[in-house]
Amino acid sequence: xxxxxxxxxxxxxxxxxxxxDEVEKEEEVVEEKEEETKEVEAKEEKGKGKGKGKAKDxxxxxxxxxxxxxxxxxxxxxxxxxxxxxERGTKRKIEEVVATTSSSSSSSGPRSDTGVYLTVTDxxxxxxxxxxxxxxxxxxxxxxxxxxxxxxxxxxxxDILCLQETKIEEARVVKDALPPGYETFWYHAVSPNAGxxxxxxxxxxxxxxxxxxxxxxxxxxxxxxxxxxxxxxxxVNTYVPNSGRGLPNLKYRVNExxxxxxxxLKSLESxxxxxxxxxxxxxxxxxxxxxxxxxKLAGFTPEERQxxxxxxxxxFVDTYRHFYPTVTGSYTFWAFMGGxxxxxxxWRLDYFIVSKSIIGRIHHSFIxxxxxxxxxxxxxxxxxx
Numbered sequence: 001x002x003x004x005x006x007x008x009x010x011x012x013x014x015x016x017x018x019x020x021d022e023v024e025k026e027e028e029v030v031e032e033k034e035e036e037t038k039e040v041e042a043k044e045e046k047g048k049g050k051g052k053g054k055a056k057d058x059x060x061x062x063x064x065x066x067x068x069x070x071x072x073x074x075x076x077x078x079x080x081x082x083x084x085x086x087e088r089g090t091k092r093k094i095e096e097v098v099a100t101t102s103s104s105s106s107s108s109g110p111r112s113d114t115g116v117y118l119t120v121t122d123x124x125x126x127x128x129x130x131x132x133x134x135x136x137x138x139x140x141x142x143x144x145x146x147x148x149x150x151x152x153x154x155x156x157x158x159d160i161l162c163l164q165e166t167k168i169e170e171a172r173v174v175k176d177a178l179p180p181g182y183e184t185f186w187y188h189a190v191s192p193n194a195g196x197x198x199x200x201x202x203x204x205x206x207x208x209x210x211x212x213x214x215x216x217x218x219x220x221x222x223x224x225x226x227x228x229x230x231x232x233x234x235x236v237n238t239y240v241p242n243s244g245r246g247l248p249n250l251k252y253r254v255n256e257x258x259x260x261x262x263x264x265l266k267s268l269e270s271x272x273x274x275x276x277x278x279x280x281x282x283x284x285x286x287x288x289x290x291x292x293x294x295x296k297l298a299g300f301t302p303e304e305r306q307x308x309x310x311x312x313x314x315x316f317v318d319t320y321r322h323f324y325p326t327v328t329g330s331y332t333f334w335a336f337m338g339g340x341x342x343x344x345x346x347w348r349l350d351y352f353i354v355s356k357s358i359i360g361r362i363h364h365s366f367i368x369x370x371x372x373x374x375x376x377x378x379x380x381x382x383x384x385x
Contacts, residue, residue, distance in 0.1 A: 112124075112366070113327075114324060114327045114329075114330065115320060115323060115324045115327065115330065115364075115365060115366045115367060116330065116366070116367045116369045117366050117367070117368060117369075118369065118370045119370065120152075120155045120156050120368070121155075124363075124364040124366060124382055126382055127363075127382075129384060129385055130363065130382050130383060130384055130385065131159040131160065131382070131383060131385050132156075132157070132158045132159050132160075132380055132381070132382050133158060133159065133160045133161075133162070133235070133276065133278070133352070133380060133381050133383070134156060134158040134160070134161050134162070134378050134379070134380040135161075135162040135163075135164070135237070135278040135279055135350060135352065135378065135379050135380070136161070136162070136163055136164070136350075136374065136376060136377075136378040136379070137163075137164040137165045137239070137279075137280040137333075137349075137350060137374060137375075137376035138163050138164070138165060138166065138373065138374050138376075139165055139167075139374040139375050139376065140165065140166070140167045140168075141163065141166040141167060141168045141173070141198075141200070142167070142168055143167075143373075143374075144373045144374055145174075145177060147372065147373035147374075148372075148373060149179075149373060150177065150178075150179050152371060152373070152378075153179040153202075154179060156368075156378070156380075158202075158380065159203070159204050159205070160201065160202065160203045160204070160228075160235065161182070161201070161202040161203075162199070162200070162201055162202075162235070162237035162278050162279060163199060163200040163201075163202070163237075164198075164199050164237070164238070164239035164279050164280045165197060165198065165239055165280065166186065166188065166197075166198035166199060166200050166223075167195050167196060167197070167198055168186075168188060168194075168195065168198060169186075169188045169194045169195075170186035170188065173186065178202075179202070181204055182202040182203060182204055183202070183203055183204075183206050183207075184200060184201070184202050185200060185201045185202075185203075185207075185210045185226060185228065186198070186199075186200045187199050187200065187212045187213070187223040187224075187225075187226040188223045189221060189222040189223045190221045190222075190223075193221075193222070196222065197222040197223050197224055197239055198222075198223040198239070199223055199224060199225065199226045199237050199238065199239050199279070200226070200237075201226055201228050201235070201237055203228065205230070207228035207229055207230055207235075208229040208230060208231065209228070209229040210226065210227070210228050210229075211226070211227040211228075211229075212225075212226050212227075213225055213226075214260050214261060214264050215264070216260055218256065219256075219257060219260060222241075223239075224238055224239045224240070224241065225237070225238045225239075225261070225264070226238075227264075227268070229273070232273065232274075232385055233273050233274050233275065233276055233358065234268040234269075234271075234273055234274070234275045234276070235275075235276050235278070236264070236265065236268070236275060236276070236277045236278070236279075237278055237279050238261065238277065238278075238279040238280075238281065239279055239280050240253075240257065240261075240279065240280065240281045240282040240283070241253055241257055241282065242282050242298055242299065243282075243298035243299070243301065243304065244298055245298065247296075247298055247301065250298070250301065250303060250304070253304065253307075254303050254304060254306075254307040258307045258308075258310075258311065261311075262310075262311050262314055265277060265311075265314075265316070266314065266315075269315070269355055274354065274355035274357045274358035275316075275354065275355045275358075276352065276353075276354050276355075276358070276381075276383075277316070277351075277352075277353040277354070278350075278351065278352045278353070278379075279350065279351070280333075280349055280350050280376065281308070281349060281350065281351050281353075282298075282299050282304075282349055283299050283300070283304045283305060283307075283308050283349065284299055284300050284305075284347045284348055284349060285305055285308050285309070285318070285321075285348075286305075286321070288326070288327070288328045288330070289330070289331075289347065289348035290331075290346075290347050290348070291331065291344070291345045291346055291347070292345065299347065299349065300347075311353070312353070315355060315356050316353050316354065316355060316356065317353065317354055317355075317356055317359045318351060318352075318353055319351075319352045319353070319354055319359070319362050319365035319381055320348075320351065320352065320365040320366075320367070320379070322359060322362070322365065323364075323365055324365075329344060330348050330367060331344065331346025331347055331348050331369070331377075332346070332347070332348050332349055332350040332367055332369075332376055332377045332379055333346055333347045333348070333349045333350065333375060333376050333377075334346040334347075334375055335375065336375050341375075349376070350376055350377070350379045351379070352365055352379065352380075352381045354381075358383070361383045361384040362381055362382070362383050363382045363383060363384070364380075364381060364382040365379075365380075365381050366379065366380050366381075367379050368380070
């Protein structure tokens with residue numbers, strides 16, 4: 001009797017393995033980021049020890065303290081050495097994006113100095129003929145619903161709310177518990193992984209049209225992209241795939257997903273309306289977008305950062321860096337464990353990216369850094385309609 005498996009059985013086994021790897025990859029990257037947090041803590045403890053030693057010697061020998069000058073820069077460089085010509089090239093290209101962004105930044109409209117607003121009542125305010133759009137990776141809709149989600153939405157009062165990592169089928173959403181006044185559109189992963197990934201859009205005004213996916217089966221079984229057409233713009237809400245621990249999905253991420261997403265964005269622009277792209281984009285683009293730099297970590301590899309630069313160079317603008325090109329500590333993600341959020345050992349993984357043609361209509365780009373309920377913070381923009 002032959003022990004060889006049929007082609008159908010082999011295909012099924014491979015598919016199940018891929019799904020298992022996908023489900024585990026988010027847990028793996030969190031472990032990496034927890035290790036990163038421990039490294040930062042060790043460095044801080046080491047620094048404290050050195051400080052104590054200096055204090056003991058202070059009475060014996062008085063040394064002249066170095067003068068520290070404060071300067072405003074238009075480029076951001078890393079404190080760690082890059083080791084290959086490819087990485088150096090990536091670093092230079094990324095710095096060019098920052099310099100260009102800095103020179104074109106608008107100063108119109110009142111803002112905080114950092115774009116970080118601690119509470120909803122701190123602002124920014126929505127003026128006449130303006131709308132507010134919020135994006136938030138909720139790390140599970142069912143989970144965040146028990147942590148004050150409806151109350152936050154009531155206070156924030158966004159015109160449009162985009163959610164990522166909802167981890168729920170629409171049929172299982174308790175409609176009566178939803179924030180009132182919104183039409184909701186859900187896109188979840190296909191069975192048997194319906195409780196994994198997922199995106200949703202809440203809107204006070206019904207969109208003209210809602211499209212789920214990017215139009216390719218290789219991307220569209222996890223509910224990662226949902227597009228809504230409004231009278232004056234397209235809104236694309238995404239939960240970008242993570243490259244995973246050990247980077248098993250890196251090539252797929254940069255060579256397939258990123259390229260097909262860019263094609264989707266440009267296709268929408270060709271229809272005569274600008275694009276607003278938001279969500280958990282799973283990349284810390286610049287050196288200042290991460291607390292502890294490690295180019296081997298998913299989300300901070302040269303390949304992912306360069307791919308993101310390529311998207312921006314195709315005619316798009318990072319709204320937060322448009323207003324705050326050199327501000328540090330602008331994190332939107334912290335690992336749950338290790339006290340990362342309390343120590344502010346974080347990453348900026350969440351973005352609002354817009355077509356260049358619409359940047360003049362963006363008045364604010366901000367972070368709700370102290371809103372709890374998830375390992376991500378909500379972010380938002382205010383724009384003219």
